Amino acid sequence: MDTTVTSPLARKLGCFVALSDAELSVLERLQVRRRPFAAGREIVHQGQSDRAVYILVSGWVCSYKTLPDGARQIVDFQIPGDFLGLRSTLLQTSDHSIESVTDIQVCEVPSGDLLAAFAGTPRLATAVLWAASRDEAMVVEHLAGLGRRAAPQRVAHFLLELGARLALVGFGTKAGYACPLTQYLLADALGLSAVHINRVLRQLRELGLVTFRDGTVVFDDYGGLVALADFDPTYLDQERPLLT
Amino acid sequence: MDTTVTSPLARKLGCFVALSDAELSVLERLQVRRRPFAAGREIVHQGQSDRAVYILVSGWVCSYKTLPDGARQIVDFQIPGDFLGLRSTLLQTSDHSIESVTDIQVCEVPSGDLLAAFAGTPRLATAVLWAASRDEAMVVEHLAGLGRRAAPQRVAHFLLELGARLALVGFGTKAGYACPLTQYLLADALGLSAVHINRVLRQLRELGLVTFRDGTVVFDDYGGLVALADFDPTYLDQERPLLT
DNA sequence: CATCGACACTGCCGCAGATCAGCCCACCGT
Protein backbone atom coordinates (compact mmCIF):
# COMPACT_ATOMS: atom_id res chain seq x y z
CA MET A 1 0.00 0.00 0.00
CA ASP A 2 1.05 3.54 -0.69
CA THR A 3 2.74 5.12 2.28
CA THR A 4 1.49 8.61 1.44
CA VAL A 5 -2.21 7.89 1.80
CA THR A 6 -3.86 11.24 2.13
CA SER A 7 -7.64 11.15 2.34
CA PRO A 8 -9.47 9.51 5.24
CA LEU A 9 -11.65 7.73 2.70
CA ALA A 10 -8.65 6.06 1.11
CA ARG A 11 -7.40 5.05 4.52
CA LYS A 12 -10.73 3.51 5.43
CA LEU A 13 -11.27 1.66 2.16
CA GLY A 14 -7.69 0.45 2.29
CA CYS A 15 -8.62 -1.58 5.35
CA PHE A 16 -11.25 -3.47 3.36
CA VAL A 17 -9.73 -3.73 -0.08
CA ALA A 18 -6.03 -3.42 -0.84
CA LEU A 19 -5.94 -0.61 -3.39
CA SER A 20 -3.25 -0.14 -6.03
CA ASP A 21 -1.61 3.22 -6.67
CA ALA A 22 -3.74 3.57 -9.79
CA GLU A 23 -6.94 2.94 -7.87
CA LEU A 24 -5.86 5.31 -5.14
CA SER A 25 -5.27 8.07 -7.62
CA VAL A 26 -8.72 7.57 -9.14
CA LEU A 27 -10.10 7.86 -5.62
CA GLU A 28 -8.14 11.03 -4.91
CA ARG A 29 -9.19 12.59 -8.20
CA LEU A 30 -12.84 12.21 -7.20
CA GLN A 31 -12.11 14.41 -4.23
CA VAL A 32 -10.73 17.50 -5.93
CA ARG A 33 -13.77 19.74 -5.90
CA ARG A 34 -13.80 20.71 -2.22
CA ARG A 35 -16.44 22.85 -0.64
CA PRO A 36 -16.78 24.13 2.92
CA PHE A 37 -19.89 24.39 5.09
CA ALA A 38 -20.14 26.20 8.41
CA ALA A 39 -21.22 24.33 11.55
CA GLY A 40 -24.95 23.88 11.98
CA ARG A 41 -25.78 24.17 8.26
CA GLU A 42 -28.33 21.87 6.69
CA ILE A 43 -26.64 20.09 3.77
CA VAL A 44 -29.60 18.00 2.66
CA HIS A 45 -33.20 18.52 3.68
CA GLN A 46 -35.61 15.66 4.37
CA GLY A 47 -37.80 15.27 1.30
CA GLN A 48 -35.41 17.01 -1.04
CA SER A 49 -34.30 15.22 -4.17
CA ASP A 50 -30.65 15.11 -4.86
CA ARG A 51 -28.41 13.88 -7.61
CA ALA A 52 -24.98 14.23 -6.05
CA VAL A 53 -23.07 12.36 -3.39
CA TYR A 54 -20.77 14.01 -0.87
CA ILE A 55 -17.60 12.70 0.67
CA LEU A 56 -16.81 14.17 4.06
CA VAL A 57 -13.18 15.27 4.22
CA SER A 58 -12.98 17.01 7.57
CA GLY A 59 -15.35 17.76 10.41
CA TRP A 60 -18.41 15.96 11.74
CA VAL A 61 -21.90 15.67 10.33
CA CYS A 62 -25.15 14.11 11.52
CA SER A 63 -28.02 12.63 9.54
CA TYR A 64 -31.38 12.69 11.24
CA LYS A 65 -35.06 12.23 10.76
CA THR A 66 -37.63 14.73 11.94
CA LEU A 67 -40.90 13.17 13.00
CA PRO A 68 -44.16 14.95 12.24
CA ASP A 69 -44.51 15.85 15.93
CA GLY A 70 -41.21 17.74 15.77
CA ALA A 71 -39.07 15.23 17.64
CA ARG A 72 -35.69 14.50 16.12
CA GLN A 73 -33.93 11.16 15.87
CA ILE A 74 -30.33 11.22 14.78
CA VAL A 75 -29.69 8.15 12.65
CA ASP A 76 -25.93 8.37 12.57
CA PHE A 77 -22.97 10.69 12.74
CA GLN A 78 -20.56 10.85 9.86
CA ILE A 79 -16.84 11.39 10.30
CA PRO A 80 -14.09 12.08 7.78
CA GLY A 81 -14.03 9.43 5.08
CA ASP A 82 -17.77 8.78 5.19
CA PHE A 83 -20.22 9.25 2.33
CA LEU A 84 -23.25 11.51 2.67
CA GLY A 85 -26.44 10.74 0.81
CA LEU A 86 -25.14 7.67 -1.02
CA ARG A 87 -28.41 5.83 -0.50
CA SER A 88 -30.66 8.82 -1.22
CA THR A 89 -29.45 9.01 -4.79
CA LEU A 90 -31.53 5.94 -5.60
CA LEU A 91 -34.70 7.08 -3.92
CA GLN A 92 -36.21 10.08 -5.58
CA THR A 93 -36.33 11.95 -2.32
CA SER A 94 -34.09 11.82 0.71
CA ASP A 95 -35.83 10.30 3.71
CA HIS A 96 -33.64 12.19 6.15
CA SER A 97 -31.84 15.48 6.64
CA ILE A 98 -28.11 16.02 6.95
CA GLU A 99 -26.54 18.77 9.00
CA SER A 100 -22.99 19.79 9.79
CA VAL A 101 -22.03 19.51 13.45
CA THR A 102 -18.73 21.35 13.07
CA ASP A 103 -17.28 23.42 10.26
CA ILE A 104 -16.69 20.88 7.53
CA GLN A 105 -15.11 20.28 4.16
CA VAL A 106 -16.91 18.05 1.69
CA CYS A 107 -16.30 16.94 -1.86
CA GLU A 108 -19.32 17.02 -4.09
CA VAL A 109 -19.22 14.06 -6.47
CA PRO A 110 -21.83 13.94 -9.26
CA SER A 111 -23.40 10.48 -9.38
CA GLY A 112 -22.15 10.16 -12.95
CA ASP A 113 -18.50 10.61 -11.96
CA LEU A 114 -18.86 8.04 -9.23
CA LEU A 115 -20.42 5.49 -11.55
CA ALA A 116 -17.72 6.14 -14.14
CA ALA A 117 -15.04 5.52 -11.52
CA PHE A 118 -16.79 2.29 -10.56
CA ALA A 119 -16.88 1.14 -14.18
CA GLY A 120 -13.17 1.81 -14.64
CA THR A 121 -12.00 0.41 -11.31
CA PRO A 122 -14.38 -2.33 -10.17
CA ARG A 123 -12.36 -3.03 -7.02
CA LEU A 124 -13.18 0.50 -5.96
CA ALA A 125 -16.87 -0.23 -6.50
CA THR A 126 -16.62 -3.27 -4.27
CA ALA A 127 -14.91 -1.23 -1.60
CA VAL A 128 -17.55 1.50 -1.67
CA LEU A 129 -20.40 -1.01 -1.60
CA TRP A 130 -18.69 -2.64 1.33
CA ALA A 131 -18.61 0.70 3.08
CA ALA A 132 -22.31 1.19 2.36
CA SER A 133 -23.13 -2.21 3.80
CA ARG A 134 -21.10 -1.37 6.87
CA ASP A 135 -23.07 1.85 7.28
CA GLU A 136 -26.28 -0.13 7.15
CA ALA A 137 -24.92 -2.62 9.68
CA MET A 138 -24.22 0.32 11.99
CA VAL A 139 -27.80 1.51 11.67
CA VAL A 140 -29.02 -1.99 12.53
CA GLU A 141 -26.71 -2.13 15.53
CA HIS A 142 -28.01 1.29 16.55
CA LEU A 143 -31.56 -0.03 16.23
CA ALA A 144 -30.77 -2.94 18.51
CA GLY A 145 -29.26 -0.51 21.00
CA LEU A 146 -32.33 1.72 21.08
CA GLY A 147 -34.67 -1.22 21.41
CA ARG A 148 -32.83 -3.43 23.82
CA ARG A 149 -29.98 -1.71 25.65
CA ALA A 150 -30.34 0.25 28.89
CA ALA A 151 -29.12 3.83 28.91
CA PRO A 152 -25.59 3.24 30.33
CA GLN A 153 -24.87 0.35 27.94
CA ARG A 154 -26.25 2.39 25.09
CA VAL A 155 -24.04 5.39 25.81
CA ALA A 156 -21.00 3.20 26.40
CA HIS A 157 -21.56 1.26 23.20
CA PHE A 158 -21.99 4.45 21.24
CA LEU A 159 -18.76 5.97 22.51
CA LEU A 160 -16.88 2.76 21.79
CA GLU A 161 -18.28 2.47 18.28
CA LEU A 162 -17.29 6.03 17.48
CA GLY A 163 -13.83 5.37 18.88
CA ALA A 164 -13.37 2.32 16.67
CA ARG A 165 -14.57 4.20 13.60
CA LEU A 166 -12.28 7.12 14.29
CA ALA A 167 -9.31 4.85 14.92
CA LEU A 168 -9.83 3.37 11.45
CA VAL A 169 -9.33 6.78 9.83
CA GLY A 170 -6.54 7.82 12.15
CA PHE A 171 -8.39 10.22 14.46
CA GLY A 172 -8.39 8.23 17.67
CA THR A 173 -6.94 5.38 19.69
CA LYS A 174 -7.98 3.07 22.53
CA ALA A 175 -6.94 5.94 24.81
CA GLY A 176 -9.56 8.35 23.51
CA TYR A 177 -10.45 10.88 20.84
CA ALA A 178 -11.55 14.45 20.19
CA CYS A 179 -15.35 14.60 20.04
CA PRO A 180 -17.20 17.80 19.13
CA LEU A 181 -20.64 16.44 20.03
CA THR A 182 -22.79 18.16 22.64
CA GLN A 183 -24.84 16.24 25.15
CA TYR A 184 -27.93 17.37 23.25
CA LEU A 185 -26.70 15.66 20.09
CA LEU A 186 -25.94 12.52 22.06
CA ALA A 187 -29.46 12.64 23.46
CA ASP A 188 -31.06 12.96 20.03
CA ALA A 189 -29.01 10.06 18.74
CA LEU A 190 -29.56 7.71 21.66
CA GLY A 191 -33.25 8.35 22.26
CA LEU A 192 -32.68 9.84 25.72
CA SER A 193 -33.14 13.32 27.13
CA ALA A 194 -30.15 15.60 27.42
CA VAL A 195 -30.60 15.65 31.17
CA HIS A 196 -30.42 11.91 31.39
CA ILE A 197 -27.39 11.75 29.10
CA ASN A 198 -25.71 14.03 31.56
CA ARG A 199 -26.49 11.73 34.47
CA VAL A 200 -25.30 8.65 32.63
CA LEU A 201 -22.05 10.34 31.60
CA ARG A 202 -21.39 11.31 35.20
CA GLN A 203 -22.10 7.77 36.30
CA LEU A 204 -19.68 6.32 33.73
CA ARG A 205 -17.08 8.86 34.79
CA GLU A 206 -17.49 8.05 38.48
CA LEU A 207 -17.15 4.34 37.69
CA GLY A 208 -13.76 5.20 36.19
CA LEU A 209 -14.75 4.00 32.72
CA VAL A 210 -14.90 7.01 30.37
CA THR A 211 -14.62 10.76 30.67
CA PHE A 212 -16.64 12.81 28.20
CA ARG A 213 -15.66 16.42 28.77
CA ASP A 214 -14.51 19.55 26.96
CA GLY A 215 -14.87 18.01 23.53
CA THR A 216 -12.75 15.01 24.42
CA VAL A 217 -13.50 11.39 25.15
CA VAL A 218 -10.97 9.63 27.37
CA PHE A 219 -11.24 5.88 27.88
CA ASP A 220 -10.18 5.55 31.51
CA ASP A 221 -10.79 1.80 31.48
CA TYR A 222 -11.23 0.53 27.93
CA GLY A 223 -11.65 -3.11 28.89
CA GLY A 224 -14.17 -2.29 31.58
CA LEU A 225 -16.20 -0.20 29.18
CA VAL A 226 -16.17 -2.95 26.56
CA ALA A 227 -17.39 -5.38 29.20
CA LEU A 228 -20.17 -3.04 30.33
CA ALA A 229 -21.40 -2.39 26.79
CA ASP A 230 -20.90 -5.94 25.49
CA PHE A 231 -19.10 -4.26 22.63
CA ASP A 232 -18.16 -6.51 19.74
CA PRO A 233 -16.51 -4.55 16.92
CA THR A 234 -16.53 -7.26 14.27
CA TYR A 235 -19.25 -5.48 12.29
CA LEU A 236 -17.01 -2.42 11.92
CA ASP A 237 -13.76 -3.95 10.88
CA GLN A 238 -12.33 -6.88 9.02
CA GLU A 239 -9.62 -8.99 10.54
CA ARG A 240 -8.38 -9.50 6.98
CA PRO A 241 -9.07 -7.43 3.85
CA LEU A 242 -11.92 -8.51 1.61
CA LEU A 243 -9.74 -8.34 -1.51
CA THR A 244 -5.97 -8.43 -1.35
CA MET B 1 -48.03 -3.87 -17.51
CA ASP B 2 -48.66 -7.60 -17.89
CA THR B 3 -52.03 -8.64 -16.55
CA THR B 4 -50.85 -12.10 -15.54
CA VAL B 5 -48.25 -10.98 -13.00
CA THR B 6 -47.56 -13.99 -10.85
CA SER B 7 -44.90 -13.49 -8.20
CA PRO B 8 -45.27 -10.95 -5.39
CA LEU B 9 -41.77 -9.69 -6.19
CA ALA B 10 -42.79 -8.84 -9.75
CA ARG B 11 -45.87 -7.09 -8.47
CA LYS B 12 -43.81 -5.03 -6.02
CA LEU B 13 -41.07 -4.09 -8.46
CA GLY B 14 -43.70 -3.25 -11.04
CA CYS B 15 -44.80 -0.38 -8.83
CA PHE B 16 -41.33 1.16 -8.99
CA VAL B 17 -40.18 0.34 -12.48
CA ALA B 18 -42.46 -0.55 -15.38
CA LEU B 19 -41.13 -3.93 -16.48
CA SER B 20 -41.45 -5.35 -19.97
CA ASP B 21 -42.61 -8.91 -20.58
CA ALA B 22 -39.00 -9.87 -21.29
CA GLU B 23 -37.81 -8.41 -17.99
CA LEU B 24 -40.67 -10.07 -16.16
CA SER B 25 -39.76 -13.44 -17.57
CA VAL B 26 -36.13 -13.02 -16.48
CA LEU B 27 -37.46 -12.21 -13.02
CA GLU B 28 -39.72 -15.26 -12.98
CA ARG B 29 -36.92 -17.51 -14.18
CA LEU B 30 -34.83 -16.51 -11.17
CA GLN B 31 -37.57 -17.90 -8.98
CA VAL B 32 -37.81 -21.44 -10.27
CA ARG B 33 -35.80 -23.28 -7.63
CA ARG B 34 -38.32 -23.22 -4.78
CA ARG B 35 -37.64 -24.57 -1.37
CA PRO B 36 -39.87 -24.82 1.71
CA PHE B 37 -39.02 -24.20 5.35
CA ALA B 38 -41.20 -25.01 8.33
CA ALA B 39 -42.28 -22.28 10.74
CA GLY B 40 -39.72 -21.35 13.40
CA ARG B 41 -36.69 -22.52 11.41
CA GLU B 42 -33.51 -20.48 11.36
CA ILE B 43 -32.65 -19.73 7.73
CA VAL B 44 -29.50 -17.69 8.35
CA HIS B 45 -27.52 -17.57 11.57
CA GLN B 46 -25.91 -14.40 12.87
CA GLY B 47 -22.21 -14.60 12.04
CA GLN B 48 -22.60 -17.18 9.31
CA SER B 49 -21.19 -16.41 5.90
CA ASP B 50 -23.44 -16.86 3.00
CA ARG B 51 -23.15 -16.66 -0.77
CA ALA B 52 -26.79 -16.90 -1.82
CA VAL B 53 -29.78 -14.60 -1.72
CA TYR B 54 -33.32 -15.75 -1.00
CA ILE B 55 -36.56 -14.40 -2.37
CA LEU B 56 -39.53 -14.97 -0.14
CA VAL B 57 -42.46 -16.37 -2.12
CA SER B 58 -45.00 -17.16 0.56
CA GLY B 59 -45.19 -16.87 4.33
CA TRP B 60 -43.62 -14.48 6.80
CA VAL B 61 -40.04 -14.22 8.05
CA CYS B 62 -38.25 -12.08 10.60
CA SER B 63 -34.65 -10.89 10.70
CA TYR B 64 -33.28 -10.15 14.11
CA LYS B 65 -30.16 -9.47 16.09
CA THR B 66 -29.27 -11.29 19.27
CA LEU B 67 -27.37 -9.15 21.74
CA PRO B 68 -24.61 -10.72 23.83
CA ASP B 69 -26.89 -10.56 26.90
CA GLY B 70 -29.43 -12.76 25.13
CA ALA B 71 -32.01 -10.08 24.35
CA ARG B 72 -33.44 -10.14 20.87
CA GLN B 73 -34.25 -7.19 18.64
CA ILE B 74 -36.25 -7.91 15.52
CA VAL B 75 -34.98 -5.59 12.79
CA ASP B 76 -37.75 -6.21 10.32
CA PHE B 77 -40.30 -8.70 9.10
CA GLN B 78 -40.21 -9.87 5.53
CA ILE B 79 -43.34 -10.64 3.55
CA PRO B 80 -43.79 -12.27 0.13
CA GLY B 81 -41.78 -10.44 -2.51
CA ASP B 82 -38.99 -9.41 -0.14
CA PHE B 83 -35.33 -10.38 -0.40
CA LEU B 84 -33.55 -12.16 2.44
CA GLY B 85 -29.86 -11.59 3.02
CA LEU B 86 -29.30 -9.27 0.07
CA ARG B 87 -26.98 -7.04 2.07
CA SER B 88 -25.17 -9.85 3.85
CA THR B 89 -23.74 -11.11 0.59
CA LEU B 90 -21.36 -8.18 0.55
CA LEU B 91 -20.20 -8.49 4.12
CA GLN B 92 -18.31 -11.67 4.72
CA THR B 93 -20.57 -12.58 7.60
CA SER B 94 -24.20 -11.86 8.26
CA ASP B 95 -24.73 -9.43 11.11
CA HIS B 96 -28.18 -10.81 11.88
CA SER B 97 -30.19 -14.01 11.94
CA ILE B 98 -33.24 -14.82 9.84
CA GLU B 99 -36.04 -17.07 10.99
CA SER B 100 -39.31 -18.20 9.48
CA VAL B 101 -42.43 -17.06 11.35
CA THR B 102 -44.81 -19.26 9.40
CA ASP B 103 -44.25 -22.14 7.02
CA ILE B 104 -42.63 -20.50 4.02
CA GLN B 105 -41.50 -20.99 0.45
CA VAL B 106 -38.31 -19.31 -0.68
CA CYS B 107 -36.30 -19.27 -3.89
CA GLU B 108 -32.58 -19.62 -3.44
CA VAL B 109 -30.78 -17.45 -5.96
CA PRO B 110 -26.99 -17.84 -6.24
CA SER B 111 -25.39 -14.39 -6.21
CA GLY B 112 -23.91 -15.17 -9.62
CA ASP B 113 -27.32 -15.70 -11.22
CA LEU B 114 -28.58 -12.46 -9.73
CA LEU B 115 -25.60 -10.50 -11.01
CA ALA B 116 -25.99 -12.07 -14.44
CA ALA B 117 -29.64 -11.06 -14.53
CA PHE B 118 -28.61 -7.53 -13.58
CA ALA B 119 -26.06 -7.38 -16.36
CA GLY B 120 -28.59 -8.52 -18.95
CA THR B 121 -31.50 -6.40 -17.75
CA PRO B 122 -30.20 -3.24 -16.12
CA ARG B 123 -33.69 -1.91 -15.42
CA LEU B 124 -34.16 -4.93 -13.21
CA ALA B 125 -30.98 -4.01 -11.36
CA THR B 126 -32.33 -0.53 -10.77
CA ALA B 127 -35.59 -1.94 -9.46
CA VAL B 128 -33.84 -4.28 -7.05
CA LEU B 129 -31.52 -1.57 -5.79
CA TRP B 130 -34.57 0.59 -5.29
CA ALA B 131 -36.12 -2.15 -3.22
CA ALA B 132 -32.94 -2.42 -1.16
CA SER B 133 -32.94 1.31 -0.51
CA ARG B 134 -36.57 1.11 0.52
CA ASP B 135 -35.69 -1.66 2.97
CA GLU B 136 -33.03 0.55 4.46
CA ALA B 137 -35.47 3.45 4.68
CA MET B 138 -37.81 1.19 6.62
CA VAL B 139 -35.04 0.33 9.07
CA VAL B 140 -34.36 4.04 9.55
CA GLU B 141 -38.05 4.72 10.11
CA HIS B 142 -38.11 1.87 12.59
CA LEU B 143 -35.10 3.41 14.34
CA ALA B 144 -36.90 6.72 14.66
CA GLY B 145 -39.93 4.92 16.07
CA LEU B 146 -37.91 3.11 18.72
CA GLY B 147 -36.09 6.25 19.73
CA ARG B 148 -38.83 8.81 19.64
CA ARG B 149 -42.31 7.36 19.51
CA ALA B 150 -44.40 6.38 22.54
CA ALA B 151 -45.75 2.83 22.68
CA PRO B 152 -49.23 3.45 21.19
CA GLN B 153 -47.88 5.51 18.26
CA ARG B 154 -45.17 2.91 17.73
CA VAL B 155 -47.60 0.01 17.56
CA ALA B 156 -50.02 1.96 15.37
CA HIS B 157 -47.28 3.00 12.99
CA PHE B 158 -46.00 -0.53 12.75
CA LEU B 159 -49.40 -1.98 11.90
CA LEU B 160 -49.98 0.71 9.29
CA GLU B 161 -46.59 0.19 7.69
CA LEU B 162 -47.18 -3.54 7.43
CA GLY B 163 -50.59 -2.88 5.93
CA ALA B 164 -49.15 -0.60 3.27
CA ARG B 165 -46.42 -3.10 2.42
CA LEU B 166 -48.91 -5.95 2.16
CA ALA B 167 -51.28 -3.91 0.03
CA LEU B 168 -48.45 -3.38 -2.45
CA VAL B 169 -48.10 -7.13 -3.00
CA GLY B 170 -51.83 -7.80 -2.95
CA PHE B 171 -52.22 -9.27 0.55
CA GLY B 172 -54.15 -6.51 2.23
CA THR B 173 -56.24 -3.38 1.93
CA LYS B 174 -57.09 -0.31 3.98
CA ALA B 175 -59.69 -2.54 5.65
CA GLY B 176 -57.15 -4.94 7.15
CA TYR B 177 -54.98 -7.99 6.52
CA ALA B 178 -54.11 -11.46 7.76
CA CYS B 179 -51.21 -11.24 10.20
CA PRO B 180 -49.57 -14.36 11.65
CA LEU B 181 -47.46 -12.48 14.21
CA THR B 182 -47.76 -13.22 17.90
CA GLN B 183 -47.71 -10.49 20.51
CA TYR B 184 -44.27 -11.75 21.54
CA LEU B 185 -42.92 -11.09 18.06
CA LEU B 186 -44.45 -7.61 18.10
CA ALA B 187 -42.76 -6.99 21.44
CA ASP B 188 -39.36 -8.07 20.17
CA ALA B 189 -39.74 -5.83 17.13
CA LEU B 190 -41.00 -2.75 18.92
CA GLY B 191 -38.72 -2.83 21.95
CA LEU B 192 -41.57 -3.36 24.41
CA SER B 193 -42.56 -6.23 26.68
CA ALA B 194 -45.22 -8.66 25.51
CA VAL B 195 -47.37 -7.66 28.45
CA HIS B 196 -47.28 -4.05 27.45
CA ILE B 197 -48.00 -4.84 23.81
CA ASN B 198 -51.11 -6.59 24.97
CA ARG B 199 -52.29 -3.57 26.91
CA VAL B 200 -51.57 -1.18 24.04
CA LEU B 201 -53.45 -3.40 21.60
CA ARG B 202 -56.44 -3.47 23.89
CA GLN B 203 -56.28 0.30 24.22
CA LEU B 204 -56.23 0.78 20.44
CA ARG B 205 -59.09 -1.64 20.11
CA GLU B 206 -61.18 0.16 22.75
CA LEU B 207 -60.51 3.45 21.00
CA GLY B 208 -62.10 1.90 17.93
CA LEU B 209 -58.94 2.23 15.82
CA VAL B 210 -57.57 -1.28 15.09
CA THR B 211 -58.38 -4.81 16.12
CA PHE B 212 -55.48 -7.24 16.27
CA ARG B 213 -56.96 -10.64 17.01
CA ASP B 214 -56.96 -14.23 15.81
CA GLY B 215 -54.25 -13.63 13.23
CA THR B 216 -56.09 -10.75 11.66
CA VAL B 217 -55.63 -7.00 11.70
CA VAL B 218 -58.80 -4.98 11.09
CA PHE B 219 -58.51 -1.24 10.63
CA ASP B 220 -61.67 -0.04 12.36
CA ASP B 221 -60.80 3.60 11.74
CA TYR B 222 -57.97 3.90 9.23
CA GLY B 223 -57.93 7.69 9.21
CA GLY B 224 -57.93 7.90 12.98
CA LEU B 225 -55.05 5.45 13.22
CA VAL B 226 -53.03 7.38 10.64
CA ALA B 227 -53.63 10.54 12.65
CA LEU B 228 -52.58 8.89 15.90
CA ALA B 229 -49.39 7.44 14.44
CA ASP B 230 -48.50 10.44 12.26
CA PHE B 231 -48.12 7.89 9.51
CA ASP B 232 -46.68 9.18 6.26
CA PRO B 233 -46.24 6.37 3.71
CA THR B 234 -44.21 8.27 1.12
CA TYR B 235 -41.07 6.31 2.03
CA LEU B 236 -42.83 3.06 1.10
CA ASP B 237 -44.41 3.91 -2.17
CA GLN B 238 -43.95 6.07 -5.20
CA GLU B 239 -46.72 8.23 -6.50
CA ARG B 240 -45.24 7.62 -9.96
CA PRO B 241 -42.88 4.86 -11.16
CA LEU B 242 -39.16 5.60 -11.14
CA LEU B 243 -38.71 4.39 -14.71
CA THR B 244 -41.59 4.15 -17.13
C1' DC C 1 -18.35 46.11 32.50
C1' DA C 2 -23.04 43.97 32.23
C1' DT C 3 -25.61 40.97 29.61
C1' DC C 4 -26.94 37.16 27.06
C1' DG C 5 -26.96 32.63 25.15
C1' DA C 6 -25.05 27.93 24.86
C1' DC C 7 -23.91 24.17 27.36
C1' DA C 8 -23.19 21.41 31.51
C1' DC C 9 -25.02 19.89 35.71
C1' DT C 10 -28.41 18.84 39.71
C1' DG C 11 -32.71 17.57 42.64
C1' DC C 12 -37.39 16.42 42.70
C1' DC C 13 -41.56 14.37 41.00
C1' DG C 14 -44.55 11.79 38.03
C1' DC C 15 -45.38 8.42 34.64
C1' DA C 16 -44.74 4.96 31.04
C1' DG C 17 -43.52 0.75 30.79
C1' DA C 18 -40.88 -3.50 32.84
C1' DT C 19 -41.27 -7.37 35.86
C1' DC C 20 -43.63 -10.75 38.50
C1' DA C 21 -47.26 -13.77 39.18
C1' DG C 22 -51.10 -15.91 37.90
C1' DC C 23 -55.49 -17.37 35.12
C1' DC C 24 -57.95 -18.83 30.98
C1' DC C 25 -58.47 -21.11 26.72
C1' DA C 26 -57.33 -23.87 22.50
C1' DC C 27 -54.79 -27.29 20.79
C1' DC C 28 -51.81 -30.90 21.12
C1' DG C 29 -50.09 -36.08 22.14
C1' DT C 30 -50.63 -40.31 25.06
Add this chain to the structure above:
DNA sequence: ACGGTGGGCTGATCTGCGGCAGTGTCGATG
Protein backbone atom coordinates in the same frame (compact mmCIF):
# COMPACT_ATOMS: atom_id res chain seq x y z
C1' DA D 1 -59.50 -38.08 30.61
C1' DC D 2 -55.14 -36.35 31.28
C1' DG D 3 -51.15 -33.23 31.47
C1' DG D 4 -48.34 -30.22 28.59
C1' DT D 5 -47.60 -26.20 25.85
C1' DG D 6 -48.09 -21.82 23.63
C1' DG D 7 -50.55 -17.91 23.28
C1' DG D 8 -53.50 -14.29 25.14
C1' DC D 9 -55.02 -11.59 29.05
C1' DT D 10 -54.91 -9.18 33.67
C1' DG D 11 -53.68 -6.87 38.25
C1' DA D 12 -50.04 -5.37 41.54
C1' DT D 13 -45.74 -3.52 42.16
C1' DC D 14 -41.37 -1.46 41.02
C1' DT D 15 -38.16 1.58 38.43
C1' DG D 16 -35.81 4.02 34.77
C1' DC D 17 -36.16 7.85 32.55
C1' DG D 18 -38.36 12.21 31.11
C1' DG D 19 -40.10 16.86 32.54
C1' DC D 20 -39.43 20.82 34.99
C1' DA D 21 -37.13 24.23 37.25
C1' DG D 22 -33.16 26.09 38.73
C1' DT D 23 -27.75 26.84 39.29
C1' DG D 24 -23.11 27.47 37.48
C1' DT D 25 -19.67 28.48 33.89
C1' DC D 26 -17.74 30.00 29.92
C1' DG D 27 -17.26 32.85 25.76
C1' DA D 28 -19.13 36.28 22.75
C1' DT D 29 -21.04 40.77 22.15
C1' DG D 30 -23.01 45.27 23.34
